[in-house]
Amino acid sequence: MLWILFYSFGYKPDLYHSIATDRLSLGQYKLAASSTFFQTFMGTLRISLTGTALCFLIGFPFAYWLSVRVPPSRRPIFLALILIPFWTNFLVRTIGWRILLAPSGIFAGVLHFLGLHSTALEVLDTRGAVQLGVVYNYLPLMILPLYVALDRLDPGLREASKDLGAGRVRTLFKVTIPLVSPGIIAGLLLVFIPLSGDFITATVLGGAKGNMAGRMIYDQFLVAQNWALGSAMAVVLILLIAAVVLFFGLIAIVGRHIIRYRRRVELAIAV
């Protein structure tokens, strides 16, 4: 990490060397923040944020259903099903999606059969494909911490809430979600952080359009052999991730205080 930080102030001396650090400058950062690369960073953030949000929107109801509705004896089956994709290599299962999504692949066949889509499927090498792959690859990382948190939640608390007059939705927002918030935070971070640096999913499914920062950094290091620029980009990416996490963290803290303030009780009686 420190090397990367150090390298990022260096430069690429000539075609045959990857790095020189005799003159330190911020020049590489200017380059890394220039509009072409900047766009890639923003695209990466967009894919990561949407991917994280989608994982949560799919993962939470699933984890809730699994921990509340499915009898305990059948839960291991579902947990195993979620984990099966993890048994194969990340790259392999992503390539698997290429086959499924190919213009004349299985999905195209099914859609065609259903009459929903008649021409060749053009999902592959688009941002949509990347998004799909991202959700598929990272969903288990969201579901598992959520499931653990929900499973540990005493069902009696939800009943107490309903007993006191709160409907399902209120119970969800006032009791369930606050109490599983550590699991939610864990799931969000577990998906968002590795996803932001991921370059396999984007490369395999996105082609040129799915260029993500992870891929860009990889190119600078191993293709262009410009370690200084690569390092600068890596630092920018880490800072961006940190900024996003901090931003949402602050929102969460402020939100929490607002909720606390709104449900406060001030006894008229002197304590």
Next chain:
Amino acid sequence: MKDSDRAERGAVRLVDVSKRFDQTFAVRSFNLQVRPGEFLSLLGPSGCGKTTTLRMLSGFETPDTGEILISGKSVAGLPPYKRDVNTVFQAYALFPHMSVAENVSYGLMQKHVARGEINRRVGEALEMVRMVSFAKRSPKQLSGGQQQRVALARALVNQPSVLLLDEPLGALDRKLREEMQIELKLLQSQLGITFIFVTHDQEEALSMSDRVAVMNEGEIVQLDTPDTIYEDPNSAFVAGFIGQQNFFNGVAQEQGRLVTNELVNLSSSRKHSQIIANESNVLASVRPETISLQVADNAATHGVSLNRIEGELASIAHLGDSVQLIIRVPGRSEIISKYSRSDAPNIGVGTTVSCSWSDLDVHVYPTSTNER
């Protein structure tokens, strides 16, 4: 009885309610009328369907058949959050992410009560259970008894027409439990709210309730005042479940006025709750506190005597306000006799004693198959 027929706030009626899980009945043809403002206990061994009955009242279980009326109105199809009842859960179920005061305010918040009124009512409820000084604490920082009080305040602050309590004192130690029993009973009579109180502790049920419904295997076996339940149990099950008993197996003579076996004959002058056929197998019961002991004279009659049996005093146990004496009788299980502390006979362990009782204290029940 006429009062409870009227549709009144706080009245509860269960009409022929049954509930099955898989193939077994948890609650079976359950009929019960609770009067407004009554303190009624559901008493029975673990697994007899008490919690299931309570959960059908609160709306967390749906009866398979039958009808439930609260304050005169059928609650069929009403979800828990629309019912005018509140529950004190066995494990308290306080919200760990809220303070004590916030916990208590939860129900009022759901009903959109004005903030000023919430503040006032929460204060009153906490005052009622003497927890005002803990208002800002987290439930995790409270002892079991204190959590219990908060759970009570959280339910009562909503002024429900019926309060359901599922073994609320089960997790407390004995001394605290006895204190809370008194507090609960006082609160209930002050507030006039109907309490339906579930317990497997017969002492608790008898000491607190206006009426007790003794349950076994999903059915009510006896519904009476605590006094009647204790004095006049209507079956061997109730007799055995409530307090201690000395049971004698035997064969009935004279429609149950006489019970004979190879060790002792018992005569009973009580009216039997069930018709007893001559020569049928029966169970006679005698309460320990009605058995008196004398030192047996040496010229003991070795035949079978009436309402009297001889044995050796095996142990003396001091239970605080009472003394329990165990007498070993050859050929049967021990006989227990109980005296109040001041009346206890001065007899040493190992002495041969004769135990006797009056025919007024002998209950006779037919031997049925579902007895414990």
